[in-house]
Amino acid sequence: MTDKDLxxxxxxxxxxxxRxxxxxxxxxxxxxQEFETSHFSELAKIIATKNDKFEKYxxxxxxxxxxxxxKCEAPCRLGGGRGPSCEVIVCNKNRGIEGCWDCNDFEKCGKLDFLKPFCADAPIKNLRAVKKYGMENWAEHREKQYPWM
Incomplete structure (x- = not known):
């Protein structure tokens, strides 16, 4: 998998x-699968009579x-992520661009707001890096995607 694919x-x-x-x-x-194979649900029912936490099994x-x-089975660019109905992908296709970095309005675009709770401003900084370094070379300059990582 290349940086471009990712x-x-x-x-x-x-x-x-x-993901x-x-x-x-x-x-x-x-x-x-292990719970299913071992029929653990039957044991959980019995344990629940003595331990109320098992009532939430x-x-x-x-x-x-x-x-x-x-789980995403493939990178966003290859059909994973939010999929083809993603508002950002649809917008990019409608504009005939490869990614938001090709749009002059990405810095203030509301379509990226859904990422803020997870990624803060990392996507905007990353879009700047893609614009500056290109898709093949930006990844080494990327921001930490999730603030907690």
């Missing part, structure tokens, strides 16, 4: 994204399934 339209680098790496997702899938399974579903 560069999203909006300034995220898929190689840094936990793309998705080790947690694979672990959830393995745990769900089904909620835990639901959460594991939800986490598992977060």
């Amino acid at each position: 560069t999203t339209h909006c300034g995220i680098y898929c190689g840094d994204c936990p 793309y790496k998705a080790r947690f997702s694979d672990m959830c899938a393995d745990l769900l 089904d909620d835990m399974l639901s959460l594991l399934k939800t986490i598992n579903a977060l």
Whole structure:
């Protein structure tokens, strides 16, 4: 996979994204499979009569399934991420541009606001880097995508 493949339209680098790496997702899938194979739900029902935390067993399974579903099977540029209905991808296609860095309005574009809770201003800084260094060379200059990483 090249840096170009891992560069999203909006300034995220898929190689840094936990949804793309998705080790947690694979672990959830393995745990769900183990619960199923071992028929743990039957044991959980019995344990729940003595330990009320097990009354939330089904909620835990639901959460594991939800986490598992977060996994991106491919980088955004190759059909993963938010997919072809993503507002940013649609906008880029309508404008005939490769990514937001080719648009003069990306610095103040509201279509990127959905990223702020997760990435703060990293996508904007990354878009500046793509514009400056090009898609093949920007990644070494990228911002830390998630503030907590």
